[in-house]
Amino acid sequence: MTPTQIHRHTRLSIFMHWFNAGCWIFLLLTGLGLIQNNDLQPFTAWPVMLRQIFGGGANLLLAHEIAGSVWAGGFLIYGIFRLKSDVISFIREIFTVDLKRDGLWLVTKGIQMTLGYKMLGIIAGKFGFSPRIPDQGFYNVGQKIFAIPAVFGGMVIAASGIIMILSQVGMAGNELVQWAILIHFITVGLVFAGLLIHVFMASIAAGEQPAFVSMFTGTVPEDYALHHHKLWVDEVKNSKR
Numbered sequence: 001m002t003p004t005q006i007h008r009h010t011r012l013s014i015f016m017h018w019f020n021a022g023c024w025i026f027l028l029l030t031g032l033g034l035i036q037n038n039d040l041q042p043f044t045a046w047p048v049m050l051r052q053i054f055g056g057g058a059n060l061l062l063a064h065e066i067a068g069s070v071w072a073g074g075f076l077i078y079g080i081f082r083l084k085s086d087v088i089s090f091i092r093e094i095f096t097v098d099l100k101r102d103g104l105w106l107v108t109k110g111i112q113m114t115l116g117y118k119m120l121g122i123i124a125g126k127f128g129f130s131p132r133i134p135d136q137g138f139y140n141v142g143q144k145i146f147a148i149p150a151v152f153g154g155m156v157i158a159a160s161g162i163i164m165i166l167s168q169v170g171m172a173g174n175e176l177v178q179w180a181i182l183i184h185f186i187t188v189g190l191v192f193a194g195l196l197i198h199v200f201m202a203s204i205a206a207g208e209q210p211a212f213v214s215m216f217t218g219t220v221p222e223d224y225a226l227h228h229h230k231l232w233v234d235e236v237k238n239s240k241r
């Protein structure tokens with residue numbers, strides 16, 4: 001028998017997520033190719049190869065700038081048209097944190113994922129806390145910890161990118177551009193570090209496959225939702241009463 005499914009993502013939010021992921025992959029690959037300084041470049045063959053594919057450094061830079069503009073522009077349009085229905089509720093959700101409950105979730109979930117349930121029981125007994133992993137809402141606190149820098153880091157990356165583009169037409173001063181370059185690099189690096197964990201947690205980690213499937217179908221099985229996002233399931237059920 002097929003398990004009961006609960007609606008989790010709209011078609012538009014699924015589209016925006018994969019649009020974002022596609023843009024990120026392209027921007028990371030082309031951005032890495034723009035670093036031609038051998039002291040900074042871990043893959044020295046990559047810039048050479050990309051320049052051959054794109055027909056030179058200028059075209060590579062143009063492709064990176066166009067993709068960045070499409071990415072930032074896409075989110076600007078989405079943000080304007082879906083501000084009330086999607087954006088505000090998403091921001092409210094990722095900033096809603098219960099320090100005690102979510103702190104304990106980070107500790108218990110971290111131990112369970114690395115050492116297993118048995119060790120979680122032993123460690124919890126030793127240190128006097130409950131081995132029960134606290135219930136979570138639509139997103140667990142780990143997802144929130146990634147989502148906040150992903151959203152605001154994205155804005156910083158877009159803004160610093162725009163400053164760099166403006167500098168090419170003489171509309172941004174040298175000092176501002178130097179800062180923009182530094183901030184662009186650091187922010188991409190920080191979000192990328194979180195992204196590695198996000199991709200692992202969202203698609204590879206044991207038990208997380210229903211979340212990955214939901215990013216295509218829009219629904220999750222009820223038993224998965226109850227296990228991972230019980231507070232959200234309770235909310236959905238209460239709103240139907």
Ligand code: HEM
Nearest residue numbers: 020021024139143144146147150199202203211212214215
């Ligand atoms: C290509 C690799 C990616 C995969 C496999 C992936 C997978 C997923 C999945 C399965 C979810 C849904 C989680 C749920 O319903 O509970 C999700 C949500 C999300 N993704 Fe991705 N994603 C990828 C790339 C990205 C990128 C590049 C970003 C932004 C830099 C991003 C940002 C987010 C955010 C903000 C959410 C909502 C909160 C969260 O679940 O962390 N994702 N992703």
